[in-house]
Amino acid sequence: MDQRTYIMIKPDAVKRGLIAPIIQRFENTGLVIERLELAVLTREQAAANYVEHEGKPFYEGLIEYITSGPVVKMVLAGPEAVMVCRKLMGATNPRDAAPGTVRGDFGLTVDANVVHGSDSSESARREIDIFFGE
Ligand SMILES: Nc1nc2c(ncn2[C@@H]2O[C@H](COP(=O)(O)OP(=O)(O)OP(=O)(O)O)[C@@H](O)[C@H]2O)c(=O)[nH]1
Ligand SMILES: [Mg+2]
Numbered sequence: 001m002d003q004r005t006y007i008m009i010k011p012d013a014v015k016r017g018l019i020a021p022i023i024q025r026f027e028n029t030g031l032v033i034e035r036l037e038l039a040v041l042t043r044e045q046a047a048a049n050y051v052e053h054e055g056k057p058f059y060e061g062l063i064e065y066i067t068s069g070p071v072v073k074m075v076l077a078g079p080e081a082v083m084v085c086r087k088l089m090g091a092t093n094p095r096d097a098a099p100g101t102v103r104g105d106f107g108l109t110v111d112a113n114v115v116h117g118s119d120s121s122e123s124a125r126r127e128i129d130i131f132f133g134e
Contacts, residue, residue: 003081004034005118006127011069012112014038019072022115025088025102031078035132041067048130049116058111065111073131082124085117 009022027033041049046066053059076085090101094113097104107114118124 002077002079003121003124004075004077004128005081005085005124006116006131007074007076007085007118008116008131009072009074010066010112010114010116011071012065013106013114014070014072016106018106018114022102022106023072023074026074026076026085029078029084029088031076031081031084033074034077035073035075035128037073037132038070039073040070041131043067045130049127061111075128075132082118082121086119089115089117 007026009019013019013022023033043063046063047054050059050062050066053062078084088102090097090103090107092103092113093110094103094107095110097107099105102115103113118127
């Protein structure tokens with residue numbers, strides 16, 4: 001059974017010219033890219049995506065950062081797509097992320113941690129609707 005997940009290359013990685021090597025990592029898994037678009041997120045989209053973090057000390061900085069420049073929005077599909085991508089991304093804090101993962105290899109700080117990926121099938125549906133819904 002194929003599953004869909006929402007993946008986003010964050011502004012720091014786009015600014016550093018890392019779009020191609022990061023997409024390569026995701027393609028290497030065998031998952032299929034169904035949607036792909038460069039865009040600057042609206043504040044509304046950013047707030048909807050991170051609603052679970054509203055009120056936390058890092059929330060305002062997170063919204064500022066994620067809307068600070070272009071991101072690459074993607075939908076990937078295939079068996080266990082959510083889990084496969086989360087494993088590939090590595091831990092939230094790049095300092096804890098294993099070498100070989102996207103955050104482990106390209107990330108420096110928890111604030112600018114290179115990529116976002118849905119954490120469940122339900123989150124994926126919600127996020128795909130936020131970022132690709134009509
Ligand atoms: N400064 C700071 N940022 C945090 C902290 N926890 C989470 N964040 C930021 O908020 C984002 C969302 O947090 P989570 O959803 O818990 O982590 P995640 O699922 O690995 O990351 P995303 O894929 O971006 O959603 C993270 O990617 C971090 O950039 C924290 O304790 N301090
Ligand atoms: Mg998350």
